[in-house]
Amino acid sequence: MNNIKNTTTLGIAGSTSLDGLGLALMETDGIDVYRQGPAFVIPYEEELLEQIRSVLGKRADSPEHAAEIRRAETVFTEFAAAAVKDFVREEGVSPDILGFAGHTICHRPSEHYTHQIGDGRRLAELTGIKTAARFRSADILAGGQGAPFAPVYYEALTAKMRRPLAVIDVGGTSEVVWFGTSGEMKAFVSGPGNAVINDWVMKHGGMHIDYNGRLAITGRVDEKILAVLMHHKYIALNPPKACDRTVFAEKMEHLEGLSLEDGAATATAFVAESIAYSMALYLPEPPEEAIVCGGGAKNPTLMRFLRQRLPNMTVKTAVEAGWQPEAVDAQEAAFWAVRRLHWLPLSFPATTGAAEPVIGGEIFEPQG
Incomplete structure (x- = not known):
């Protein structure tokens, strides 16, 4: 070398x-x-x-x-x-x-x-x-x-950080990367990401994104619809697994009939719930800390939903971890x-x- x-x-x-x-x-x-x-x-x-x-x-x-x-x-x-x-x-x-x-x-x-x-x-x-x-x-x-290929980069970026540690990359889909105390590594695409939120607000509000999660924070999560969304067959697949953003498009039709705000809130909750569920089910050991990066880290409502669903670990944004966002x-x-x-x-x-x-x-x- x-x-x-x-x-x-x-x-x-x-x-x-x-x-x-x-x-x-x-x-x-x-x-x-x-x-x-x-x-x-x-x-x-x-x-x-x-x-x-x-x-x-x-x-x-x-x-x-x-x-x-x-x-x-x-x-x-x-x-x-x-x-x-x-x-x-x-x-x-x-x-x-x-x-x-x-x-x-x-x-x-x-x-x-x-x-x-x-x-x-x-x-x-x-x-x-x-x-x-x-x-x-x-x-x-x-x-x-x-996919995912992010682990080799995050391994370098987190080399001096305490482990077990997770990096959650919320882009069009969401990736979970886990590093264990003995150098183990596991990664997979956990499920939906920003795409399900963006597609909803574009279709019903003519906006490219839910800026700062403002629509979602004023809406109400429809728990029954969220439960239906969580039955998506992809989420039940064991890792290794990966997919693209189009995999969840058909399931999102269940949001139709909701207000713009309630649809944004439910879509955002779907992202957070699928991440938390996957981490609980598929990681060898719960991380002490999770760092959220990608566009999702700039959505305060998504960050709030993640922290609510991951109460036993410290959840930080990339900025809070000192990374370039x-x-x-x-x-x-x-x-x-x-x-x-x-x-x-x-x-x-x-x-x-x-x-x-x-x-x-x-x-x-x-x-x-």
């Missing part, structure tokens, strides 16, 4: 809750994080946002949808390239490599299929910077769930890129169910 050196890496990742495109600079050797640079999320332009929404849940290998997905990927990649160029110019940095996680539009491990829009080869050409991309395919081919997905992608550069695995049997640790991603060199 003596030949592994620090690398300046820029991560780029689309938020599965459709907040925008995250960018994050980091200095790392793929094992430890030595310096965090600027990180922020650029909101999607309305036209691009609608293009992404239109292809969610669709398979790129379907003749019916292939052309539509290619068009969305082209626009998304060009948007990412422009964002990288602006970042490099405005921050005065020269990253050695880009980690391009793209944007997941369809993730179906049971069908051995995953697809993220975002063309790594094209991004390398447009930016002139070496790019690592297509991180998830190798794990799927190895029999894994293709913005663009966590991009930070992960930056870290993955350097691990791929040094042939270090991204996934493990305890995180995705792959038979052995898997090195994920492809490297694309800029041409010319």
